[in-house]
Amino acid sequence: MAIETQNARKYRLTVSCPDKVGIVAAVTQFFASHNGWISEAHQFADTENCQFFMRYEVLADSLPFSLDELKAKFAPLGDEFDMQWQITDSAQRKRIVLMVSKEAHALSDLLYRWRSGEMNIDIPCVISNHDVLRSYVEWHGIPFVHVPVDMSNKEPHFQAVKEQIAAAEADAIVLAKYMQIIPEELCELYPSRIINIHHSFLPSFIGARPYHQAAERGVKQIGATCHYVTSELDAGPIIEQDVHRVTHHNTTADMVRLGKDVEKAVLSRGLRYHIEDRVLVRGNKTVVFA
Amino acid sequence: MAIETQNARKYRLTVSCPDKVGIVAAVTQFFASHNGWISEAHQFADTENCQFFMRYEVLADSLPFSLDELKAKFAPLGDEFDMQWQITDSAQRKRIVLMVSKEAHALSDLLYRWRSGEMNIDIPCVISNHDVLRSYVEWHGIPFVHVPVDMSNKEPHFQAVKEQIAAAEADAIVLAKYMQIIPEELCELYPSRIINIHHSFLPSFIGARPYHQAAERGVKQIGATCHYVTSELDAGPIIEQDVHRVTHHNTTADMVRLGKDVEKAVLSRGLRYHIEDRVLVRGNKTVVFA
Amino acid sequence: MAIETQNARKYRLTVSCPDKVGIVAAVTQFFASHNGWISEAHQFADTENCQFFMRYEVLADSLPFSLDELKAKFAPLGDEFDMQWQITDSAQRKRIVLMVSKEAHALSDLLYRWRSGEMNIDIPCVISNHDVLRSYVEWHGIPFVHVPVDMSNKEPHFQAVKEQIAAAEADAIVLAKYMQIIPEELCELYPSRIINIHHSFLPSFIGARPYHQAAERGVKQIGATCHYVTSELDAGPIIEQDVHRVTHHNTTADMVRLGKDVEKAVLSRGLRYHIEDRVLVRGNKTVVFA
Amino acid sequence: MAIETQNARKYRLTVSCPDKVGIVAAVTQFFASHNGWISEAHQFADTENCQFFMRYEVLADSLPFSLDELKAKFAPLGDEFDMQWQITDSAQRKRIVLMVSKEAHALSDLLYRWRSGEMNIDIPCVISNHDVLRSYVEWHGIPFVHVPVDMSNKEPHFQAVKEQIAAAEADAIVLAKYMQIIPEELCELYPSRIINIHHSFLPSFIGARPYHQAAERGVKQIGATCHYVTSELDAGPIIEQDVHRVTHHNTTADMVRLGKDVEKAVLSRGLRYHIEDRVLVRGNKTVVFA
Numbered sequence A, B, C, D: 001m002a003i004e005t006q007n008a009r010k011y012r013l014t015v016s017c018p019d020k021v022g023i024v025a026a027v028t029q030f031f032a033s034h035n036g037w038i039s040e041a042h043q044f045a046d047t048e049n050c051q052f053f054m055r056y057e058v059l060a061d062s063l064p065f066s067l068d069e070l071k072a073k074f075a076p077l078g079d080e081f082d083m084q085w086q087i088t089d090s091a092q093r094k095r096i097v098l099m100v101s102k103e104a105h106a107l108s109d110l111l112y113r114w115r116s117g118e119m120n121i122d123i124p125c126v127i128s129n130h131d132v133l134r135s136y137v138e139w140h141g142i143p144f145v146h147v148p149v150d151m152s153n154k155e156p157h158f159q160a161v162k163e164q165i166a167a168a169e170a171d172a173i174v175l176a177k178y179m180q181i182i183p184e185e186l187c188e189l190y191p192s193r194i195i196n197i198h199h200s201f202l203p204s205f206i207g208a209r210p211y212h213q214a215a216e217r218g219v220k221q222i223g224a225t226c227h228y229v230t231s232e233l234d235a236g237p238i239i240e241q242d243v244h245r246v247t248h249h250n251t252t253a254d255m256v257r258l259g260k261d262v263e264k265a266v267l268s269r270g271l272r273y274h275i276e277d278r279v280l281v282r283g284n285k286t287v288v289f290a
Helices: A023-033 A067-080 A105-115 A134-139 A155-167 A184-189 A210-217 A252-275 B023-033 B067-080 B105-115 B134-139 B155-167 B184-189 B210-217 B252-275 C023-033 C067-080 C105-115 C134-139 C155-167 C184-189 C210-217 C252-275 D023-033 D067-080 D105-115 D134-139 D155-167 D184-189 D210-217 D252-275
Strands: A010-018 A038-046 A051-059 A084-089 A094-100 A126-128 A144-146 A172-175 A194-198 A221-228 A238-245 A279-282 A285-288 B010-018 B038-046 B051-059 B084-089 B094-100 B126-128 B144-146 B172-175 B194-198 B221-228 B238-245 B279-282 B285-288 C010-018 C038-046 C051-059 C084-089 C094-100 C126-128 C144-146 C172-175 C194-198 C221-228 C238-245 C279-282 C285-288 D010-018 D038-046 D051-059 D084-089 D094-100 D126-128 D144-146 D172-175 D194-198 D221-228 D238-245 D279-282 D285-288
Touching: A010 A023, A010 A067, A010 A279, A023 A038, A023 A051, A023 A067, A023 B023, A038 B038, A051 A279, A067 A084, A094 A105, A094 A155, A094 A252, A105 A134, A105 A252, A105 C105, A126 A155, A134 A144, A134 C134, A155 A184, A172 A252, A194 A252, A210 A252, A221 A252, A221 D238, A238 A252, A238 A285, A238 D221, A252 A279, B010 B023, B010 B067, B010 B279, B023 B038, B023 B051, B023 B067, B051 B279, B067 B084, B094 B105, B094 B155, B094 B252, B105 B134, B105 B252, B105 D105, B126 B155, B134 B144, B134 D134, B155 B184, B172 B252, B194 B252, B210 B252, B221 B252, B221 C238, B238 B252, B238 B285, B238 C221, B252 B279, C010 C023, C010 C067, C010 C279, C023 C038, C023 C051, C023 C067, C023 D023, C038 D038, C051 C279, C067 C084, C094 C105, C094 C155, C094 C252, C105 C134, C105 C252, C126 C155, C134 C144, C155 C184, C172 C252, C194 C252, C210 C252, C221 C252, C238 C252, C238 C285, C252 C279, D010 D023, D010 D067, D010 D279, D023 D038, D023 D051, D023 D067, D051 D279, D067 D084, D094 D105, D094 D155, D094 D252, D105 D134, D105 D252, D126 D155, D134 D144, D155 D184, D172 D252, D194 D252, D210 D252, D221 D252, D238 D252, D238 D285, D252 D279
Parallel strands: A094 A126, A094 A172, A126 A144, A172 A194, B094 B126, B094 B172, B126 B144, B172 B194, C094 C126, C094 C172, C126 C144, C172 C194, D094 D126, D094 D172, D126 D144, D172 D194
Antiparallel strands: A010 A051, A010 A084, A038 A051, A194 A221, A221 A238, A279 A285, B010 B051, B010 B084, B038 B051, B194 B221, B221 B238, B279 B285, C010 C051, C010 C084, C038 C051, C194 C221, C221 C238, C279 C285, D010 D051, D010 D084, D038 D051, D194 D221, D221 D238, D279 D285
């Protein structure tokens, strides 16, 4: 008998709590007692910090509960083990606001994945400080919101951005080459929910013009990093990284071009992990149940 | 509080059984009821075949059982869920017989990992059809057994090899460039316990002189494959694979040289997975809980 | 003094000839005598076959010749050394016809690279046996030509395709997931000018449904191959290959998804090499001066 | 006709000079006029700095000159084009002194490559500040020189090291996990001739305990860097770099173990480039004609 689970509706439980004996037993006993069919399961014990992490997918139809009922039933267990926990429903697509500037490589890649059904999200709007990518976005039937930025006073821009994000009821924001530093207030409003790509293999080459820095240092591989934005620039928890080999033949312009492919790759992988609730933050690091 | 688990003694449970509700609940409840501290846990539901796989590490000192007592206690659970299961003790180092021919790269790599303590095995002996590597092996204090092969009648060779392996009480055999086809009888005596490296990215270039085949075909990456030996040549379950980029500059001799590095890498990774009981065979494929 | 060459107009000379003393001396002496500034140079001596390959880029403005004059001047040298040679002008963008079926990942990737100016080509049209991707292509201002195929008699389809390609004055054709076998006649009309991606790490998994074959075999990496089409299926000269790691967690559907990223990568790299005249075919292999 | 060049004796010319028209023409004309057979050739024009680099291999037996005669003949050309140049003879194996501390992974890898004939060098001695690796080195028939270091006054140690290196008539020194900072005086005595591995993807994690820094930062790939030592710590020209993927499952101890494999790989590749005269230094960067 084959179980069709690939496209089945699932409840996704993620847990972070102090490690102790009996956590998994209690959680799996809970599901088993309601005949819940576990289709995917990951656990991780961070023994250095004695912290426990888990992510379970349970076939929604195997349980006799709505999402809210399930949460209510699970809550006592969460209390008992002092868990930070959440349960999501795979059928509720996350609402992801994209923010871009002028460069289209990351946007173009994400929109392909979205329209082909590969990336299971809703995109309520694309926000940009430039009007350059409007037509491309609108061809996809996605609203394009141009919020110009006054470089001498960025506050009105970010105030408007904040309102747009709120109006879009965004679950998360993706900075797909947005190229502006997010103010602290906005960072704190969406903790572990603003996803950025930095165009270097962090922590190398923090800040501006990383490919120029990389060319200057003569590195033999360039990289890119997908991370959650925190108020400290380029220092948030890393979700995904990758690299591409370069040689002396590659000019800085080549590095920019080659780097874009790495940027797209790590961003799409990182976003996929995020929307499937595979990323658990622990301090300034992540557990990614890929 | 940090739990020191990296070097602690563990019991390792691996399970393969038909998937159904309640397996993990039952297993974890079993451990929790005896206060067993789970330090690592992996599960996988093969939904296409409705088969379930798991691997748990439990701190040995957290349980009030010897290995044999633990097995006896666990057995009813195994029966209940129709499990193929085993429990091993990390303190019981596996006995790995190495078989080599004349080439030293894989042997040299494994012996370094062994003598540095990185690869937690006992090597009762190295068996070879040539006497070339004796001195190097013996410097390590490991017995070197030269079993010549008569190419017109290999049977006595393999009879002697079989006896040596039996005398060595080998848990597994590693063909570290042994370059002879293992007879069916020996394959069946050690199912999923004879580990080979094939010097190609299987299933490309099965059989002899794969680098010459690769050069002939003009591939842009060469690879190597670590797999369990079965009676069908180069067709056993794959444990690990990797590749290395080549260009037109690389001659066949270069490919052989570059390929050796890939061979060493996949063999040492594959062997590590094996000795830590991370590889579960399902049909002709593997689940590797890396 | 910095020479701006990145975007400068160049003449590109490629040569394949029997190896002997004095080839490079003669060629470079030829350029030097006309004050030609060499901005990039690659050579390769295939010593196994005693064949010599070279690719030189010369700043067009440093020479007192038009392209035709340069060819006329160079021809005696070509004769003297029995060269197969060509000289192209980087300012003459190649005309690349794309052929697609229903899948958009490769098309989408190429069109991004084209519209961003990263891929320096003209796309006279996109030809498809389905009408699915029309709107997307036409948004780019590129003509979309729907040529349906009658599966019981494909000849009229390929006759029409041939005419469309001819009308488009195509320099090369890219099969960006076109999913039909090209008839021998068309292959021979465009030797080393039809570029395909095969969705496996050739020569593994030739033919249909390679990801299913790969899943069946239990490989640990999946790959893709960009190659020139010849009349022998999936056996043409390989331009570029790459792989992506997979685990037991990955279903066949995952492999298809992950494989698409590798397909896009090898196709765009292979096409870039082709349009910059970096690929020289030698028998069934390639020299790629990347 | 196949030319056997793989193992043939070659003269290797490397050149760095201001770029201008006619360099390659003059050099190749020089070789052609003496009937010199070029078996490998690389050029690179650094257009940002208008500097030209080349490396040519010429079959020694095709020229009517000894190495000294060839140098004398070539010298006027070098003067004419203001070249920094050198010509070496592939038959003169370079003398490489290895320096180690207690860790054996890089040493063990290099000694395998040396004794198998893969790495074409002489090793006059291994110098160490500890006596731990003596037996292993001496098994290879290589002198082991123990030079203890007094941590409160390192000067006598480095004085003795300097004398040992001089006595060994070393062409280059490899710091195969030597773990001591080389004093400025020694750096300057062997410019671009002291090769180090740093156990991070430089410029990330400069200085001590890079794997601990990497674990702390939560990176998803760890790396290693092979570079020439200069008086500025971990800042010399990079020869080779590579990375290995890590996940949250990997402890710092795992990173150390996995990192060793990357360290070995980049060191052996970097050293191979060096001994084959494939590395040309330009400022703080390298051109590697691999």
